[in-house]
Amino acid sequence: MPSTVHQQPAAPATAAPPPFVLWREVLVSYAAPAVMAGIGGFATGQTELKIAAVTTIAGTSALVAALLGARHRRRAPGSWVERGPRPLLAVAFGLGAAALALAVGLAGAQWLPRIPALADSPWPGRLRFDLPVSAAIAGTAITWRWRGSRPRRRRAR
Structure with missing residues (x-):
């Protein structure tokens, strides 16, 4: 009597990780913070946050993703x-990007109010917070996504 149970072929032990597609990563890096900060702006009624959501917050995120992703x-x-451990690399690159963005944000907050058109704007003051967090x-x-797209190397025993 033939068996009616169909057996699936076993999956390969070392399946290739998903590819790292830079334009998709940059698009998500822009859209996700824009949507989340925009929702926060609408929920709290903060016009300033709504504008920052699509400019400094999402723009910084997309720029960092594009530059760092291209470098990776x-x-x-x-x-x-x-070769490094994924969590440590992700934290290190995140902190490095935040430190550079903090320097840019502090400089922008210092110098942009000197431009007459921006003298009364609250926007330059947000740079100190928006840029490093984004x-x-x-x-x-x-870094987490890129490192996850790299094939794993087996350690020699």
């Missing part, structure tokens, strides 16, 4: 970034 894609196979999240996320 050009890394040589077997580089220290490919850069930290984008740097961490893009």
Whole structure:
């Protein structure tokens, strides 16, 4: 009597990780913070937050994702970034991006109010907070996603 149970072929033990597609990563890095901060702006009635959601918050996130993602894609196979532990790398690149963005945000908050058109605007003051937070999240996320797209190397025993 033939068996009616169909057996599925076993999946390969080392399936390839999903590819890292930079334009999709940058698009998500813009859209996700724009939507989330925009919802917060609408929920609290803060016009300033609604505008920042699509400019400084999402724009910084997309810029960091594009620059860092492009840099990661050009890394040589077997580089220290490919070999390092994923969580540590993600945190390190997130903190590095935040530190650079904080420097830019502080400089912008200092110098932009000197432009007559921006003298009364609250926008330059937001740069101190918006830029480093957005850069930290984008740097961490893009490094995590890129590192996850790299094939795992087996350790020699």
